[in-house]
Amino acid sequence: MEITSKISKEKYLKIRDYDYDNDLIEVVKRTRKPALKVYQPMETAVILGRGSNPGKEIDYAVCDIDNTPVYQRSGGGCAVVLDKGNIIVSIVLPTEGFSNNRIYFDKLSQWLIGKLDEIGIKGVYQDGISDLVYNCKKVGGSSIQRTKDYLYYSTTLLVEPEVHLMERYLPHPPREPEYRNGRSHSEFVGTLPVNSVKELAQNLRSKLDSKKAIEELGGFIIINK
Amino acid sequence: MYEFKLPDLGEGIHEGEVLKWHVKVGDTIKEDDPLIEVETDKAAVTIPSPRGGIIMTLKGAVGDILNVGDVIVTIEDGSGASVAPAEVPTKTEPIETPVKVETPAPIAPTVETLEVASGRPVPAAPATRRLARELGVNINIIKGTGPAGRVTPEDVKLVASGEVPTTIEPVKKEAATESDSCPIAVTKTPAMSAIPFLDLDPMPDFAKEGPIEIEKLRSIRRKVAHKMTTSKILIPHVVHMDEADVTELDKFRREENARREGRGGKLTLLPFVIKAVIAGLKEYPAFNASIDPFKEEIIYKKYYNVGVAVDSDRGLIVPVIKNADQKSIIQLSDKIVELAEGARDGNINVADLSGGTFTITNIGPIGGTGFAAAINYPEAAILGLARAQDKPVVRNGEIVIRKMLPISLSFDHRIADGADAARMVSGIIKRLSDPYTLLLEI
Numbered sequence: 001m002e003i004t005s006k007i008s009k010e011k012y013l014k015i016r017d018y019d020y021d022n023d024l025i026e027v028v029k030r031t032r033k034p035a036l037k038v039y040q041p042m043e044t045a046v047i048l049g050r051g052s053n054p055g056k057e058i059d060y061a062v063c064d065i066d067n068t069p070v071y072q073r074s075g076g077g078c079a080v081v082l083d084k085g086n087i088i089v090s091i092v093l094p095t096e097g098f099s100n101n102r103i104y105f106d107k108l109s110q111w112l113i114g115k116l117d118e119i120g121i122k123g124v125y126q127d128g129i130s131d132l133v134y135n136c137k138k139v140g141g142s143s144i145q146r147t148k149d150y151l152y153y154s155t156t157l158l159v160e161p162e163v164h165l166m167e168r169y170l171p172h173p174p175r176e177p178e179y180r181n182g183r184s185h186s187e188f189v190g191t192l193p194v195n196s197v198k199e200l201a202q203n204l205r206s207k208l209d210s211k212k213a214i215e216e217l218g219g220f221i222i223i224n225k
Numbered sequence: 226m227y228e229f230k231l232p233d234l235g236e237g238i239h240e241g242e243v244l245k246w247h248v249k250v251g252d253t254i255k256e257d258d259p260l261i262e263v264e265t266d267k268a269a270v271t272i273p274s275p276r277g278g279i280i281m282t283l284k285g286a287v288g289d290i291l292n293v294g295d296v297i298v299t300i301e302d303g304s305g306a307s308v309a310p311a312e313v314p315t316k317t318e319p320i321e322t323p324v325k326v327e328t329p330a331p332i333a334p335t336v337e338t339l340e341v342a343s344g345r346p347v348p349a350a351p352a353t354r355r356l357a358r359e360l361g362v363n364i365n366i367i368k369g370t371g372p373a374g375r376v377t378p379e380d381v382k383l384v385a386s387g388e389v390p391t392t393i394e395p396v397k398k399e400a401a402t403e404s405d406s407c408p409i410a411v412t413k414t415p416a417m418s419a420i421p422f423l424d425l426d427p428m429p430d431f432a433k434e435g436p437i438e439i440e441k442l443r444s445i446r447r448k449v450a451h452k453m454t455t456s457k458i459l460i461p462h463v464v465h466m467d468e469a470d471v472t473e474l475d476k477f478r479r480e481e482n483a484r485r486e487g488r489g490g491k492l493t494l495l496p497f498v499i500k501a502v503i504a505g506l507k508e509y510p511a512f513n514a515s516i517d518p519f520k521e522e523i524i525y526k527k528y529y530n531v532g533v534a535v536d537s538d539r540g541l542i543v544p545v546i547k548n549a550d551q552k553s554i555i556q557l558s559d560k561i562v563e564l565a566e567g568a569r570d571g572n573i574n575v576a577d578l579s580g581g582t583f584t585i586t587n588i589g590p591i592g593g594t595g596f597a598a599a600i601n602y603p604e605a606a607i608l609g610l611a612r613a614q615d616k617p618v619v620r621n622g623e624i625v626i627r628k629m630l631p632i633s634l635s636f637d638h639r640i641a642d643g644a645d646a647a648r649m650v651s652g653i654i655k656r657l658s659d660p661y662t663l664l665l666e667i
Contacts, residue, residue: 049267049269050244050262050264050269051242051244051264051269061570065574074269075267075268075269076264076266076267076268076269077267098232098270098271098272099232099233099234101234101265101270102266105267125348125349127354129266129267130266130267136407142267143267143268143269144267144269145268145269145271146268146269146270147259147270147271147273148257148272148273172447178355178358181407181408182442182447183408187408
C-alpha cells in the first residue's frame with residue numbers, strides 16, 4: 001500500500017525502525033490509559049526523524065565506517081545522536097484526532113520541567129518548539145508521533161552526551177530554533193546539572209513511576225467534541 | 226465521490242510536509258485506514274481515511290508542502306456527485322491553551338530585576354519568548370501576571386509599549402540565562418567594530434536590484450568562513466612568488482608512470498613537492514611553526530604533517546598526511562589519492578582532517594598562472610601551486626621551452642621575513658628542478 005518515502009531502502013539498507021517504545025504504545029492501545037517509561041540508551045546510535053532526509057541530515061558513510069546503527073523514529077523533527085549519556089522519557093497518551101500537538105508539546109514539556117524542578121534540577125525552561133534549555137543550551141529535545149488513537153511523545157535528556165559524535169555524524173541541521181542562533185552542535189548542546197546519568201534516572205523514576213504521575217498525564221488529554 | 230481536505234492541524238498551523246503516502250490511486254481502502262503522514266513542526270501525524278472506497282486521486286509527493294484545506298485525496302465511495310465534507314471529522318474543541326493565558330489582567334505587569342539576579346528564568350511559553358525577542362524586550366525582567374507568575378503575551382506587549390514603570394535596571398549579563406541573551410555563532414545584526422575604519426554595515430537590500438536566492442551558511446562552508454576570517458584578520462600575510470623548472474622532474478615522473486603501468490595509481494608532481502617542502506621546512510622551521518598571540522610565543526613543531534587542500538562537492542577540505550617526512554614518494558602518492566577520495570566522498574575520519582603543520586593547495590588541474598592562498602590558521606604558511614605548463618625561458622643565452630610550475634608561499638610575517646621566504650622558495654625550486662638531488666635527500 002505504501003507509495004514512497006524519503007528514505008530509499010535500496011540506498012540506506014541498514015536504517016532500522018526505532019521500536020524501543022512500541023511496548024508502551026501497545027499497552028496504551030490496549031488499556032486506553034496513559035503510560036510512560038524512563039530509560040537509558042544502551043548503545044550509541046543515530047536517530048532520524050520520521051521525515052528526515054538521511055542524505056542531508058546525517059553523514060551516513062561515517063556512521064557506516066564507525067558501525068554506528070542508524071534508526072528512524074516515528075516522531076517528527078531532525079536527526080539526533082543517542083548515547084549512554086542520555087536519559088529518555090517516553091510518554092504515550094490515548095488521544096483522538098490529530099490536532100493540538102503544540103499544546104501537547106507544551107503541556108508535556110512543562111510537566112517534565114516541573115518534575116525536574118522537584119528533583120532539584122532548577123532553571124530549565126522551554127524554547128524553540130519543545131526544547132528543554134538550561135543556560136541558553138539545549139539539554140533536552142523531543143518529538144511527537146500522532147495517530148488516530150494515540151500520541152507518542154519522547155524526549156531525550158542530555159546528561160553526559162558525546163557531543164563530538166554529533167559533530168561527527170550530524171551536519172548542521174536543515175532547520176533550527178531561533179535561539180540556536182547558528183551555533184554549532186558543541187556550542188549549542190549543554191548538559192543538565194546532575195552528577196550522573198544513573199542519578200538522574202533513579203530520581204526521575206522515583207518521581208514518575210507513580211499513580212499520581214499517570215493521573216496527571218491523564219488530565220492533559222484533550223477530549224474531542 | 227468524496228473529496229478529503231487536509232484537516233486542521235491545530236494552533237495556527239496552515240501547512241504540513243508530506244512524509245509518506247499509505248495509499249496509491251486505485252487502492253481500495255476501508256474507513257480509518259491510514260492515508261497519509263504529514264509533519265508539522267516536530268510532530269509526525271498519521272491521518273486516517275474518513276471514508277471507505279477506491280482512491281481516485283492523490284495530491285502531493287513526499288516532501289511537498291500541503292495547505293490545510295487542500296483536497297488531498299478523492300475517494301470513490303459510491304455517493305455519486307462530488308461532496309465536500311462539511312467538517313473535518315476530528316476537529317477538536319479548543320478546550321485549553323498550553324499555557325493558560327488569562328483574560329487581560331487587572332493589574333499591569335511589573336518590571337523588576339530580582340528574578341534576573343537570582344539567575345532563574347521567568348516562566349513563559351515559547352511563543353511569548355519569541356514575541357519578546359521580536360519586540361526587543363528582555364523577558365527576564367518582567368514579573369508576569371499569568372498563573373504562577375507566568376509572563377503572558379499581553380505582559381510583553383505592555384512592557385514594549387512603555388505602559389509599565391520603567392525603573393528597569395541594567396540586566397547583569399552573567400546572570401541572564403534566557404534565550405533572548407543566548408550567544409550567537411554568527412553576527413546577525415550589525416556590530417560596532419573595535420578596529421578603526423572597519424565598518425560592519427548592514428547588507429544592502431540586494432533584492433531591490435534583481436532576483437536573489439538566499440542560502441544559509443552551513444557545514445563546511447561555515448567552517449571555512451570562520452577559519453579564513455580568523456586567518457586574514459589575525460595573520461599579516463605576505464606572499465612570495467616564483468617559478469620552478471620541473472622539466473626534468475616531469476620527465477622522470479612520466480617515465481616512472483610508464484614503467485609502473487598497471488601497478489597502482491599514477492605519480493603526480495604533488496608528492497615530489499611535499500618532499501621538497503619538508504626539506505625546506507627542516508631548513509626554515511619558522512614555516513612549520515605557529516604563533517601563540519596570547520602568550521607571545523612561537524611554537525616550533527618537530528613533526529611534519531602536511532595538509533593537502535581538496536576541492537569537494539561539500540566545499541574546501543584539507544586532509545592531512547601525518548608524518549609525511551617518514552613516507553616515501555610512492556607512499557605519499559597513495560596517501561594523497563586515499564585522502565582526496567575520502568574527502569570527496571565524505572568518507573574521511575576527523576583525525577585525518579586535523580593536526581596539520583603546513584598546507585599545500587594546488588589549483589593546477591583547474592588552471593591559473595598563480596594565486597595568493599590564505600594561510601590555514603593556526604599554521605604559519607601555505608604553498609600554492611598553479612598549472613605547470615611549457616613556457617619559453619632563457620637558458621645559457623638561448624630561448625628554450627621548459628615546463629614551469631608557478632609556486633607561491635603565503636607566510637605569517639610575524640614569524641618570518643621576506644628573505645626567509647625567498648630562501649625557502651629557492652630551496653624548493655632547486656630541489657624540484659633537480660629531481661636527482663631531491664631523490665638523494667630522501
